[in-house]
Amino acid sequence: MTRSELLLRVKDLHATVGGKEILRGIDLEVGPGEVHAIMGPNGSGKSTFAQVLAGRETFEVTKGEVLYQGQDLLALSPEERAVAGIFMAFQYPVEIPGVGNLYFLRTALNALRKRRGEEELDAMDFLALAKQKMKLVAMDESFTGRSVNEGFSGGEKKRNEIFQMAVLDPRLAILDETDSGLDIDALRTVASGVNSLRSKDRAMIVITHYQRLLEYIVPDRVHVMGNGRIVRSGGRELALELEQKGYAQVEGRREAAR
Amino acid sequence: MTELTQSLRESFTQRTNGPLRLLREAAFARFAKLGLPTTQDEDWKYTSLAALAQMRFELAAEATVHDVDRWTLSDAAVRLTFVNGRYRPELSSRAPGGAFIGSLSAALVERPELVERELARHADSHGDALTALNTAFIEDGAFVHLPAGAALQAPIHLLYVSTAPGKPTLSQPRNLIVAGANSQATVVETYAGLDNEVYFTNAVTEVVLGDNARVDHYKLQAESARAFHVALTQIHQGRDSRFSSHSVALGAALARNEVRALFASEGSECTLNGLYMATGKQHLDNRTLIDHKSPRCTSRELYKGVLDGHSRGVFSGRVLVRQDAQKTDASQTNKNLLLSDDAIVDTKPQLEIFADDVKCAHGAAVGQLDENALFYLRSRGIGQEAARSLLTYAFASEMVNLVPLGPLRARVRDLVTSKLPAFERLKEAA
Numbered sequence: 001m002t003r004s005e006l007l008l009r010v011k012d013l014h015a016t017v018g019g020k021e022i023l024r025g026i027d028l029e030v031g032p033g034e035v036h037a038i039m040g041p042n043g044s045g046k047s048t049f050a051q052v053l054a055g056r057e058t059f060e061v062t063k064g065e066v067l068y069q070g071q072d073l074l075a076l077s078p079e080e081r082a083v084a085g086i087f088m089a090f091q092y093p094v095e096i097p098g099v100g101n102l103y104f105l106r107t108a109l110n111a112l113r114k115r116r117g118e119e120e121l122d123a124m125d126f127l128a129l130a131k132q133k134m135k136l137v138a139m140d141e142s143f144t145g146r147s148v149n150e151g152f153s154g155g156e157k158k159r160n161e162i163f164q165m166a167v168l169d170p171r172l173a174i175l176d177e178t179d180s181g182l183d184i185d186a187l188r189t190v191a192s193g194v195n196s197l198r199s200k201d202r203a204m205i206v207i208t209h210y211q212r213l214l215e216y217i218v219p220d221r222v223h224v225m226g227n228g229r230i231v232r233s234g235g236r237e238l239a240l241e242l243e244q245k246g247y248a249q250v251e252g253r254r255e256a257a258r
Numbered sequence: 259m260t261e262l263t264q265s266l267r268e269s270f271t272q273r274t275n276g277p278l279r280l281l282r283e284a285a286f287a288r289f290a291k292l293g294l295p296t297t298q299d300e301d302w303k304y305t306s307l308a309a310l311a312q313m314r315f316e317l318a319a320e321a322t323v324h325d326v327d328r329w330t331l332s333d334a335a336v337r338l339t340f341v342n343g344r345y346r347p348e349l350s351s352r353a354p355g356g357a358f359i360g361s362l363s364a365a366l367v368e369r370p371e372l373v374e375r376e377l378a379r380h381a382d383s384h385g386d387a388l389t390a391l392n393t394a395f396i397e398d399g400a401f402v403h404l405p406a407g408a409a410l411q412a413p414i415h416l417l418y419v420s421t422a423p424g425k426p427t428l429s430q431p432r433n434l435i436v437a438g439a440n441s442q443a444t445v446v447e448t449y450a451g452l453d454n455e456v457y458f459t460n461a462v463t464e465v466v467l468g469d470n471a472r473v474d475h476y477k478l479q480a481e482s483a484r485a486f487h488v489a490l491t492q493i494h495q496g497r498d499s500r501f502s503s504h505s506v507a508l509g510a511a512l513a514r515n516e517v518r519a520l521f522a523s524e525g526s527e528c529t530l531n532g533l534y535m536a537t538g539k540q541h542l543d544n545r546t547l548i549d550h551k552s553p554r555c556t557s558r559e560l561y562k563g564v565l566d567g568h569s570r571g572v573f574s575g576r577v578l579v580r581q582d583a584q585k586t587d588a589s590q591t592n593k594n595l596l597l598s599d600d601a602i603v604d605t606k607p608q609l610e611i612f613a614d615d616v617k618c619a620h621g622a623a624v625g626q627l628d629e630n631a632l633f634y635l636r637s638r639g640i641g642q643e644a645a646r647s648l649l650t651y652a653f654a655s656e657m658v659n660l661v662p663l664g665p666l667r668a669r670v671r672d673l674v675t676s677k678l679p680a681f682e683r684l685k686e687a688a
């Protein structure tokens with residue numbers, strides 16, 4: 001794949017928080033339609049990487065570059081990134097009392113449409129769209145009347161993230177541990193929702209702690225993160241190897257090979 | 259003597275005749291003695307009237323305005339409109355029925371016995387200079403008298419519009435609401451001004467509830483950005499009565515709204531809700547007193563403040579549970595949202611309990627917008643300013659949603675969203 005065809009190109013990305021370096025030189029290339037899995041132990045920097053891509057200002061990028069569709073992603077605000085087609089499903093979705101779930105999502109969708117020069121959807125058209133997308137993740141319609149994530153169970157919050165993704169229709173979706181806290185039935189539902197959103201135009205970065213999710217969402221590439229870097233990359237068989245040998249050994253092998 | 263007191267003295271000597279002469283003279287003497295409060299007074303520690311004291315105001319200048327459509331409520335049963343404190347029949351509507359709902363000046367002529375029984379018997383003209391000042395100039399305002407058992411479903415709308423095209427004006431509406439035993443009513447007071455005019459509203463409302471009466475009182479303060487507004491709502495609750503107050507304070511350069519409720523007899527309920535939203539250099543002071551003088555009464559208080567820019571908010575809420583007030587159930591909460599580093603809020607909840615068998619709770623909080631929530635919204639494509647407005651609205655909406663559905667809720671919501679920078683996009687938020 002040539003550079004210009006790449007959707008995302010991350011080069012030697014370093015990021016700190018409060019002076020502490022968390023990302024210590026990440027390299028990653030994602031082409032359109034590809035699904036990349038990022039695995040790694042707790043604290044290795046997966047969520048930090050996801051949030052830096054989404055534009056969280058808590059983290060300071062100290063070195064490196066991120067090109068998205070050939071453009072400097074780091075120069076954009078979070079909302080501009082959303083307009084450009086980036087979506088992150090949060091590991092910990094935020095509860096926002098007083099803001100209706102559907103109102104929030106319609107405001108978001110219309111903000112995107114407006115900035116893209118498209119016509120905004122009225123309440124009726126939006127509701128029709130939302131109902132259709134809710135089916136993808138078997139989300140109960142009663143959630144429409146509630147505040148954003150307020151009082152949702154862990155699983156309901158994760159479904160809500162994928163529902164939002166389905167409505168906002170991003171080009172690059174970053175799913176941060178969307179599987180954690182889900183029982184096996186919920187995992188299947190969410191995974192099938194994600195799979196139905198796979199397309200040749202939409203790339204995904206699926207962050208997970210367990211290879212279990214990857215049985216349902218089969219990735220094109222698997223990367224292992226350790227201590228703020230991608231320490232190994234491979235095909236889907238790498239996930240299985242990780243499952244069998246554990247992170248310590250897989251990471252260790254790389255350190256040894258240096 | 260300050261400019262203000264000097265000009266008031268001149269005006270007072272010109273107009274001392276009329277039915278309430280003695281009352282007014284005594285009140286003026288008190289005002290002259292007390293003078294305008296300064297920040298040396300404990301009760302005015304956080305709110306300075308120094309700017310006001312420097313000014314001369316023309317008293318209740320006769321005036322009218324072209325139309326009041328933007329402030330009216332479509333479902334009001336009755337609307338009394340006052341311009342610069344004086345009743346304007348041509349801008350008002352009156353409902354038939356057994357209740358007296360009209361101007362105080364008319365009531366003093368037509369039904370003086372009803373007025374004099376309660377007027378100035380509840381609000382404190384002795385210790386409170388601005389109440390004394392209002393009493394000294396009692397002339398007009400609203401008089402609502404509900405006979406026993408009268409129940410009005412639709413709201414009574416009292417609209418106070420100020421205009422000061424030339425010199426700054428002073429309006430001192432004096433309102434008296436008497437709800438007889440078992441009666442029921444909703445009263446909405448709206449205070450509004452024209453554009454950027456400078457004027458001073460000093461309003462006093464006395465509400466007297468008979469046994470088992472119910473009054474829901476709303477006060478929408480949307481004065482002009484350069485106005486001064488000081489108001490007292492004094493409530494006297496008879497046995498088993500229910501009163502609720504909703505204060506929405508959004509306008510004026512400097513405003514102070516005080517609500518004082520007295521449980522004169524047992525078994526009553528009082529709810530005091532308030533929302534204040536200040537921007538720019540606004541100063542919004544909210545003061546409440548709930549006097550649990552009698553046993554078995556319940557009070558609930560929730561005030562929320564949103565302070566942006568260089569504004570300053572004050573909440574000073576006192577709940578007094580007297581010795582005989584056993585089985586009191588009182589709770590008081592004040593929550594504030596600071597939207598800028600330069601905004602200030604002083605919150606002072608005070609619970610004073612002299613009875614032993616009571617249930618009381620109070621709390622105060624000052625916070626900022628939740629960074630996680632802000633990022634969540636922005637990551638979905640909602641711009642920073644809209645995201646801030648949306649979260650601010652979410653904070654304030656709890657107060658909006660306490661207003662029953664209908665034109666009044668819609669009005670409150672519109673007033674609130676108009677204070678938010680990205681309000682256009684949020685019109686349908688609720």
Ligand SMILES: Nc1ncnc2c1ncn2[C@@H]1O[C@H](COP(=O)(O)OP(=O)(O)O)[C@@H](O)[C@H]1O
Pocket residue numbers: 017018022040041042043044045046047048049058
């Ligand atoms: N806001 C923050 N402030 C300080 N440290 C942080 C912050 N966010 C993450 N970290 C630290 O960065 C490291 C990586 O965290 P994270 O990216 O959440 O890892 P992962 O998602 O792989 O579990 C951890 O040591 C964590 O404590």
Ligand SMILES: [Mg+2]
Pocket residue numbers: 046047048091176177
């Ligand atoms: Mg994580």
